[in-house]
Amino acid sequence: xxxxTTADRPITASGVxxxxxxxxxxxxxxxxxxxxxxxxxxxxxxxxxxxxxxHCGSFKARGAYNLISQLNSDERKRGVLAWSSGNHAQGxxxxxxxxxxxxxxxxxxxxxxxxxxxxxxxxxxxxxYDRYTEDREEIAKPIQRERGLVLAPSYxxxxxxxxxxxxxxxxxxxxxxxxxxxDAFITCCGGGGLTxxxxxxLEDVSPATAVWIAEPEDFxxxxxxxxxxxxxxxDITKHTICDAIATPTPGRLTLPIMQRLVRGGVTITEDExxxxxxxxxxxxxxxxxxxxxxxLAALLTGKFNGLGxxxxxxxSGGNVDPSLFAAILQRHGG
Amino acid sequence: xxxxTTADRPITASGVxxxxxxxxxxxxxxxxxxxxxxxxxxxxxxxxxxxxxxHCGSFKARGAYNLISQLNSDERKRGVLAWSSGNHAQGxxxxxxxxxxxxxxxxxxxxxxxxxxxxxxxxxxxxxYDRYTEDREEIAKPIQRERGLVLAPSYxxxxxxxxxxxxxxxxxxxxxxxxxxxDAFITCCGGGGLTxxxxxxLEDVSPATAVWIAEPEDFxxxxxxxxxxxxxxxDITKHTICDAIATPTPGRLTLPIMQRLVRGGVTITEDExxxxxxxxxxxxxxxxxxxxxxxLAALLTGKFNGLGxxxxxxxSGGNVDPSLFAAILQRHGG
Numbered sequence: 001x002x003x004x005t006t007a008d009r010p011i012t013a014s015g016v017x018x019x020x021x022x023x024x025x026x027x028x029x030x031x032x033x034x035x036x037x038x039x040x041x042x043x044x045x046x047x048x049x050x051x052x053x054x055h056c057g058s059f060k061a062r063g064a065y066n067l068i069s070q071l072n073s074d075e076r077k078r079g080v081l082a083w084s085s086g087n088h089a090q091g092x093x094x095x096x097x098x099x100x101x102x103x104x105x106x107x108x109x110x111x112x113x114x115x116x117x118x119x120x121x122x123x124x125x126x127x128x129y130d131r132y133t134e135d136r137e138e139i140a141k142p143i144q145r146e147r148g149l150v151l152a153p154s155y156x157x158x159x160x161x162x163x164x165x166x167x168x169x170x171x172x173x174x175x176x177x178x179x180x181x182x183d184a185f186i187t188c189c190g191g192g193g194l195t196x197x198x199x200x201x202l203e204d205v206s207p208a209t210a211v212w213i214a215e216p217e218d219f220x221x222x223x224x225x226x227x228x229x230x231x232x233x234x235d236i237t238k239h240t241i242c243d244a245i246a247t248p249t250p251g252r253l254t255l256p257i258m259q260r261l262v263r264g265g266v267t268i269t270e271d272e273x274x275x276x277x278x279x280x281x282x283x284x285x286x287x288x289x290x291x292x293x294x295x296l297a298a299l300l301t302g303k304f305n306g307l308g309x310x311x312x313x314x315x316s317g318g319n320v321d322p323s324l325f326a327a328i329l330q331r332h333g334g
Numbered sequence: 335x336x337x338x339t340t341a342d343r344p345i346t347a348s349g350v351x352x353x354x355x356x357x358x359x360x361x362x363x364x365x366x367x368x369x370x371x372x373x374x375x376x377x378x379x380x381x382x383x384x385x386x387x388x389h390c391g392s393f394k395a396r397g398a399y400n401l402i403s404q405l406n407s408d409e410r411k412r413g414v415l416a417w418s419s420g421n422h423a424q425g426x427x428x429x430x431x432x433x434x435x436x437x438x439x440x441x442x443x444x445x446x447x448x449x450x451x452x453x454x455x456x457x458x459x460x461x462x463y464d465r466y467t468e469d470r471e472e473i474a475k476p477i478q479r480e481r482g483l484v485l486a487p488s489y490x491x492x493x494x495x496x497x498x499x500x501x502x503x504x505x506x507x508x509x510x511x512x513x514x515x516x517d518a519f520i521t522c523c524g525g526g527g528l529t530x531x532x533x534x535x536l537e538d539v540s541p542a543t544a545v546w547i548a549e550p551e552d553f554x555x556x557x558x559x560x561x562x563x564x565x566x567x568x569d570i571t572k573h574t575i576c577d578a579i580a581t582p583t584p585g586r587l588t589l590p591i592m593q594r595l596v597r598g599g600v601t602i603t604e605d606e607x608x609x610x611x612x613x614x615x616x617x618x619x620x621x622x623x624x625x626x627x628x629x630l631a632a633l634l635t636g637k638f639n640g641l642g643x644x645x646x647x648x649x650s651g652g653n654v655d656p657s658l659f660a661a662i663l664q665r666h667g668g
Binding site for chain 1: 365367370371386387389390391428448452455612615616617618619620621622652655656657659660661663664667668
């Protein structure tokens with residue numbers, strides 16, 4: 001049985017629970033943070049799932065570990081292949097290293113240097129491509145075939161989706177320990193792996209929680225796809241600072257789940273992203289990358305109205321180059 | 335009984351435990367973070383007590399809550415007075431607000447803007463003084479007398495010291511839950527409140543743990559005082575980016591405890607502080623202020639050798655202005 005043959009099985013809340021058992025002790029149970037200043041700014045209670053404190057600085061360690069831990073010994077010997085703008089690459093590289101499995105990663109040449117450095121530090125081999133002129137799948141296929149590698153997709157795979165869903169399971173468990181029920185759950189949404197995994201789990205354990213997505217401008221094709229029922233494509237030649245969630249289109253597996261379970265979507269401008277990053281810097285003391293700050297921006301801008309609600313959001317990742325962060329602090333730091 | 339009359343009682347591990355009971359549920363039990371990149375850089379295991387994630391971004395909430403929660407109703411009505419370069423001010427302001435007590439804070443005019451803003455947001459009254467030409471105690475005394483305020487010292491008080499010691503109690507408990515014993519514990523040291531509280535607790539529950547202090551250059555008078563047995567004074571007209579721990583001299587109560595229990599001290603340069611802050615930014619995704627980064631710098635520079643050891647350190651605070659942080663990222667972000 002290869003990963004490919006399991007790629008069409010149903011995605012379920014029990015699958016998320018099994019993933020949680022697999023990753024326990026290997027992936028960080030990140031803190032669910034609450035902050036005076038944020039609660040006051042929003043006029044409600046906000047629970048921040050701080051995945052910036054996850055291994056390699058993003059939630060991607062969850063799905064990658066869940067997938068790679070299930071490879072058989074032949075597959076582990078041959079290795080895994082992934083393409084990624086950076087965070088998934090690090091998650092795969094780290095999980096592969098935990099199982100002593102070779103990892104080959106296809107990455108855009110304009111990936112933030114910090115992400116490249118961390119993937120290298122985890123011992124993975126990097127193959128670069130130009131994301132404006134080359135097709136990463138065309139580059140990946142011959143390498144995958146030749147080396148017999150298992151593909152670890154960045155979102156469109158049940159093991160990945162259910163792995164990312166463990167984030168919502170921890171959030172609900174921790175909220176309950178504080179006697180809180182979630183009115184809403186907002187994700188930073190790229191291809192929809194995190195969103196569809198979390199939505200699947202929430203439907204089962206907290207069905208009254210409204211799942212919303214936040215996307216950057218020019219890359220808000222997921223909410224457009226959900227609204228229209230037709231899979232939209234972003235113009236990937238557009239520039240965005242939100243590299244982590246600049247995906248061309250929602251996944252084949254993730255879109256139907258999101259269509260069924262996502263209640264709303266908001267689009268965040270680059271200035272709003274910068275302001276949210278500065279808020280996180282000043283009051284949360286967390287480094288959040290642009291693509292990891294859109295859900296926070298949804299609340300701070302009021303595009304999602306958190307007044308009187310208990311809202312959980314993902315701070316999905318924190319891998320941002322010092323020079324970009326410094327520029328954002330200078331522009332929006334007041 | 336006023337706070338003054340309790341100011342000379344002994345400082346004990348049981349006092350730290352009682353403080354832990356008082357603050358439970360009111361002060362954040364901050365996460366003890368471990369990071370791949372840091373462990374690899376040091377060649378040992380490093381446990382980071384992330385007090386940047388504490389209320390108001392520093393450990394000072396602990397001692398302030400411990401002291402103010404013990405005031406009687408008359409004292410609470412009259413209010414509290416503190417002088418502070420910023421973090422203690424915020425801790426006092428927040429705890430005072432929790433008990434609906436008026437807080438008056440004497441702060442230097444050159445306090446980082448973020449700290450001033452947060453003290454104001456907590457509803458405290460601020461009285462500014464010039465720390466190069468004026469004596470804060472001379473400014474404080476008539477205000478205290480006139481209004482009958484209880485003094486909440488920034489370090490030299492048993493309730494403050496024992497409150498800060500709760501940080502070490504949580505660290506040891508959490509380390510034990512991971513089956514770890516601490517070989518060393520390094521604090522960022524200013525007046526010694528945190529250090530003496532933690533050392534008192536560690537002597538009781540983990541006597542084999544070596545307590546070390548890290549101080550900034552030109553303000554390393556505590557280790558000099560411990561070494562010589564004579565209380566040294568820093569030249570407070572010197573400039574340091576480590577405003578949080580730029581104290582003139584160790585405390586009357588804290589120094590004897592530290593003399594008995596502190597095993598070593600290291601002095602950190604401003605460049606080393608900046609490099610540690612950038613490390614925390616890149617790999618820990620935490621915003622650490624200069625004075626909160628000296629213990630991390632002690633490890634990263636090798637001035638404290640963590641090879642093969644399990645070392646806990648404090649990331650004491652994260653209140654740093656965006657402009658300074660941006661400048662440090664540009665200078666040391668590589």
